[in-house]
Each structure stands twice: as structure tokens, then as C-alpha cells.
Amino acid sequence: MPPPAPPAKPSHPSPASVPPLHFRSSSGKTLYLHPSHSKSRRSFRHKNYFFPITTQSAAPPQRSSSSSSSYPLLPCSDTGDVPAGKDVALLSLLRQRKTEEAYELYSRCPHIPGPTCLSRLLAQLAYQHSPTALSRAQSLVRRLRDDNLLHRLDANSLGLLAAAAAKSGAAPYALSIIRSMLRSGYLPHVKAWSSVVSSLSADGDPDLSAEALRLFDSVLRGLAKADSPLTADSRxxxxxxxxxxxxxxxxxxxxxxxxxxxxxxxxxxxxxxxxxxxxxxxxxxxxxxxxxxxxxxxxxxxxxxxxxxxxxxxxxxxxxxxxxxxxxxxxxxxxxxxxxxxxxxxxxxxxxxxxxxxxxxxxxxxxxxxxxxxxxxxxxxxxxxxxxDTRIYTTLMKGYMNAGRADDVILMVSAMRREVDPASRPDIVAYTTAITALANAGAMERARNLLDEMSQDGVSANRVTFNVLLKGYCAQLQLDKAKALLRSMPSAAGIEPDVFSYNILIDGCILVDDSASALSFFNEMRGRGIPPSRVSYTTLMKAFTVTGQPKLAHKVFEEMERDPRVKADRVAFNMLVEAFCRFGLIEDAKRVVERMKEKGFSPDVATYGSLANGIAVARKPGEALLLWKEVKDRCEGGGRGFRPDEGLLDALADVCVRAAFFRKALEIVACMEENGISPNKTKYKRIYVEMHARMFTSKHASLARQARRSERKRAAEAFKFWLGLPNSYYGSEWRLEPVGGGADEFGAD
The missing domain is CATH 1.25.40 (Serine Threonine Protein Phosphatase 5, Tetratricopeptide repeat)
Structure with missing residues (x-):
């Protein structure tokens, strides 16, 4: 959120001529702030400025009808502090806490209300802590920002909005509000900015945690610069x-x-x-x-x-x-x-x-x-x-589950069921953990029985519990039982399957090569009004890919691109590339890669691996040289996050050895060794013996032909040396540089 912009032609009274600004906190104590108290002189170059936030009460402060100073306002030169016309009705609704009616009236106003109404409306919307109210508050702020009127909002209302956004999970938006206030030279109340720090660090995400520390440091720097008793509420x-x-x-x-x-x-x-x-x-x-x-x-x-x-x-x-x-x-x-x-x-x-x-x-x-x-x-x-308590028991159960000790998980649940203290008895999380452990161990009958015991104890299963069972049945290839469980969820537990439930079943169909059932579940999901996710589309694409139907996979991808609720990502593009490459349709795959680059996605190891396998299927070794050049450039150019894996390099080396491109094969195996990958010498030796053992044994070739083949022969001898086969370079030093420079741009042998 950008900082508030000053008016086009602001007035600049001297600090001495400006009277002290005052407002009351929720406790009734009058606080004073004079522009000269601030060390950030740029923040007071005009009359329209933020007040520093002073307190954050449990509810928006009450406001008397006789005084407008009990709620902090932004002085506004164009409208003043006295509402006129519809602003009177709007302020009356706000005083009566009729926030819904007030927002409706605000939405119909042909003009933008004054600072009093705007700040109070924003504060009350923030206090509601609902998604609708937060969306309305963001809309209000966005409107003022577009009209360069953010200065009409006081810092208290913005602090409340930041705290509400942080609690609602919109930490980046809350961060933008606090940073805007800091850029304006004012320090928010500690409850406002600390709620943003807490929200950023709550999920353990490293990037958000680093952002939380940067915000904390920014506030401390602001406090060090201000060094005033007026900043006490921000400490x-x-x-x-x-x-x-x-x-x-x-x-x-x-x-x-x-x-x-x-x-x-x-x-x-x-x-x-x-x-x-x-x-x-x-x-x-x-x-x-x-x-x-x-x-x-x-x-x-x-x-x-x-x-x-x-x-x-x-x-x-x-x-x-x-x-x-x-x-x-x-x-x-x-x-x-x-x-x-x-x-x-x-x-x-x-x-x-x-x-x-x-x-x-x-x-x-x-x-x-x-x-x-x-x-x-x-x-x-x-x-x-x-x-x-239950949480401690469940944590230990998760340790057993991760160690594959399903029997100990069940013993723990049995011990918890015998506890007298309700705080130590198994809850939905404990039961779901136990069912997950049994499902991971393949003990589906015991997992289903535990579901019944859970019901007998008065603990209702939730959708996560059923999804765990669905995944367990699919992993054991028991698709019929998974389908029956899906059908029984609404009647048995009053739970409707969600997109995750259907994604599990679609993925289960892949395990049994049943793309028709996968498509049926996909259509059933949409028929029930459940919007497909990106995982839904890519999983269905995978079903058609593994069953050898690249055209249908392409149709699913096109439908995904038409769906406004999802956006094709790198995973979807890679799945389509793999679908074409499985049948050696290299040109189609390359067109997908180009489209992928246009959308801002760089090919990754999975993309190149699919292309390498497709080249092998299509028997186009020339394409392998081009692909290896691109991969090598990515490696040498320090491609961020790019590191070739064994599958990609082995596929390229396999193609090059079969095509007698021994120079490139040596480069690839050298790259494998540099990345800690052990080349499969046994496989390459078998290919060489089967395909190239008699490659240079003809004694009737012309001198010109022998000259043309000399460099290829040197590369072949070097590759034999690497394999450990008899060759003329034992006892001598082999260097990869060509004699007389006989390699083309790509180093083709």
C-alpha cells in the first residue's frame, strides 16, 4: 500500500504557528502531539497527515454526539471535520453500530465521505473479523488510494485493519499497511504491528519469517529515531x-x-x-x-x-x-x-x-x-x-507412525481411551492419526474398524478421516471399497466429499491404468458443483499420459487453461510434455516447451528428462545434441536451482552412445561424475560392444574416408579407454581437444 500523497498545493505553516493536535484514547486520557515533536520533518509538510496510533481497545471506541475529538481523525483541508448531507446519516448509523447499513449507504454515496465517517467505518469493518468485512475494508482503502485520499484515514483505523488482516491470514496485506505507516514516519500501536509479525512467523515459512524480522527491525529503528514518550504505545x-x-x-x-x-x-x-x-x-x-x-x-x-x-x-x-x-x-x-x-x-x-x-x-x-x-x-x-493431555499423546503417536510402529499407535489409543480425564482422551486428531498409521501399514480392515470404535466413543469423523481411508484403499488397489466409502460418506456421516476426495480417487485409477474411471470421477465431481483444482486437472492428465492417450491429455490441458479458477503451472506443462514424449512426438513436445517459456516458466529437470526420453523413443540423436547443449549451458551458466539428475543425464548418454557421439557421451558422463552420479558403465559397455565393436575395422576404406573418420575414431578410443575396453590409448595421456580442430559447433562426432 503506497504512503498517502500530499495535496497538490499544500500550505506550509511554521511549526510554531500550528496548534498542538490532540485526541483521546479509549481510556479517556487526552494525548497531545505537536508536529515539532517528530524528527521526521517530511511527514509534516502539509496538513493531511497520519496520527500515530495510541491504543487498540477490544472494540471500536465509543463516540459522543457532542464531540468529534473522542476518535482520532485526520484533519482534511478539503472537507473539514464536520460531515454534511449524507455524511450525517452515515455517521448516525456508525454511532449505532449498524455497520452493514452504514457500508451500504457509503457504497451509494456519489462522493467520498469525510475523514470522520471513513475512519470510523474502516475501524468497525476491521473489528467484525469476517471475510466479507475484510473485503469491504480493502475495497474502501483501495478506493481512497486510487483517488490519492489515503490521508483521510487515521492511524488507529489502519492499525485495526492491519491486525484484522493478520488474524484472517492476509499477512502480506497487513504487512503493506504497517510498512505504509512506517514510511509516513509514524509508528503503529504495538498490538497492530506485533500481530503482523506473529502472523508472518506463525506457519514457519522461511521467507515470511525473514520478512517478520525485517518488520520488527524497522519498528525498532523508528523507535530509536523518535525517542519520545509519545512512542510508548509502540514499544x-x-x-x-x-x-x-x-x-x-x-x-x-x-x-x-x-x-x-x-x-x-x-x-x-x-x-x-x-x-x-x-x-x-x-x-x-x-x-x-x-x-x-x-x-x-x-x-x-x-x-x-x-x-x-x-x-x-x-x-x-x-x-x-x-x-x-x-x-x-x-x-x-x-x-x-x-x-x-x-x-x-x-x-x-x-x-x-x-x-x-x-x-x-x-x-x-x-x-x-x-x-x-x-x-x-x-x-x-x-x-x-x-x-x-491428548496433544502430547498424539505427538508421540505421530512419532510411532513415522517410524512405522502401527501397533504402538493402537496401544496408545487404547491407553488414552482408559483415561479418566477428558483432556487426555482421544479426540478427532488422535483417531485420525491412528487410522493414518494403519492405512500406511496397509491394515485397512483394522483402520475401518477403528472408525467404528471412534463413532462408539462419540467422536465424529471429519472429511480428513474419510480422505485418509480413501487414500489407503487406493494405495492397496481396493478401488471398489474406495468407491463404496465415497458413496456412503453423505449418509453415514453427513459429510460430502470434496475436491481432495475426488483427487485421491482419480489418482487411484491411475494405479490400475483405468483412465475411463478417472474421467468419470472428474465429471462426477464437476456435476456435484465441486470446482476442479490444478491437482485435479494434472492428475487426470497423468491418467491419460500413462495409458498412452496424449491427445486426451492435451484436451484436459486446454480445458484447464480455459478455467478461470485455476492457472496452469509448471507441473501441468511438464505433464503435457511427458504425454507427447512417451510416443516420441518431439515436435509437439517442443511446441509445449516454447509455450511454457512464453508463460514465464523455465524448463526444469523434469522437462528435460521427458524430452530426453522422447528423443530416445523417436530415435533422433541430433535432437539429443541440441538438448545437451541447452542443459550444459544451464549448468555452466549457474542456472538457479537447476541441477541435472541421473535420469536426464543417463537418457542423454544412452542416446549419444547408441548414435556413436562419443565426444558428447564423454562430456555427459563427466557431468554425471561432477554431480555425484555414478555412470552405469556396464550398460554403456554392452551398448558399445553390441553396436560399435566393428566400427573402425574395415581395411578397404579410402584414405579420404579414413581421414574424415580420424577424429571420430579418437573419440571412440577415448570412450573405450573410459569403459576399460582394449584401445590404443592405454599407457598414453588422452586429451579431449581435437587435433587440428575438426569439431563443428555442437561438437558432433
């Missing part, structure tokens, strides 16, 4: 630091984490239990499970009470690191009501109470060792007993 609190620490933990950056941790004291933000829970996650990401127990001890010594989430974080750390033994011991100790958990973990993880020069050579290890506050004294006792 980071413990929750804001925790959001930034979570971002650093997602990136596994212990140094940044330690710097943020040290800054907390400077801002008088006291670390809480959540702070140390995040530190546990960082140690797990750094694979330092020996330090986890010391973090728990630091929590206790800091006179904080660990929460059940702390215990879950510890169990999750051990499970994630594959130490199921320690995780089991911990959960069992919790079931027994033991409080000597720290002593138990010390003995199980064989920790060291001093910095080991051998194991802590990295700076990261030293930083983590300091953060964990490793101590050698007697481990403390837990302040209370912690019984494992």
Missing part, C-alpha cells in the same frame, strides 16, 4: 518479542535469537514461559536435544511455572529428533505423576554441563549453551504434576 512488549523470536527460531538463527533475547531487557520486556518454549523449538531445530532439559530448569529457576505446552514442546522436540525412547520415558513419567522430570531427562540424554570444545565448535552451539543457562548443580523439581 515492543513480551508478546512482540516472542513473535520475533519465533521467526528467528523458524530460520534456525541462534545468533539473531540471542540478540533479540538480550534486547528484551532493554525494552523492559520480561521473558515468559512462551519465550522459553520457543527456545526449546530452536534447540530442537539445531539438533541440540542435550540442552532441552536445561531450558526447562531455567524456567523453574526463573520462578515461572511451566505450562502443559512446555511439556508438549519437549515431547515434540524429542519426537522430531527421532528419540522416541526419551519421549516415551517422559510421557510415562508424566503419567506416573513424577516431578523429577529434570533429573530423568539429564540421565536419558547424557548431557554435559560444560562447553565441550569438540561438540561446540560452532558459534551457534556456544550461543545456545549460553541461552540454555547450563548448570551443574542439582536439577530442580517441577512445581506441580503434569498429566499428559
Amino acid at each position: 515492543p512488549d513480551t508478546a512482540a518479542f516472542n513473535a520475533a523470536l519465533n521467526a528467528a527460531s523458524n530460520l534456525g538463527d541462534a545468533t539473531v535469537f540471542a540478540n533479540l533475547f538480550d534486547k528484551m531487557l532493554a525494552y523492559q520486556a520480561i521473558p515468559d514461559v512462551l519465550t522459553y518454549n520457543i527456545l526449546i523449538k530452536l534447540c530442537a531445530r539445531a539438533e541440540r536435544k542435550d540442552l532441552i532439559v536445561f531450558i526447562l530448569e531455567r524456567i523453574i529457576r526463573s520462578r515461572l511455572v511451566p505450562c502443559i505446552t512446555t511439556m508438549h514442546s519437549i515431547v515434540a522436540a524429542y519426537v522430531g529428533l527421532g528419540d522416541l525412547h526419551t519421549a516415551e520415558k517422559l510421557v510415562q513419567a508424566m503419567r506416573e505423576g513424577r516431578r523429577d522430570i529434570c533429573r530423568l531427562l539429564r540421565s536419558e540424554t547424557a548431557i554435559s554441563t560444560s562447553v565441550d570444545a569438540e561438540t561446540n565448535e560452532k558459534e551457534t552451539d556456544l550461543v545456545l549453551h549460553r541461552l540454555a543457562a547450563v548448570a551443574s548443580d542439582e536439577p530442580p523439581m517441577l512445581p506441580k504434576i503434569y498429566a499428559p
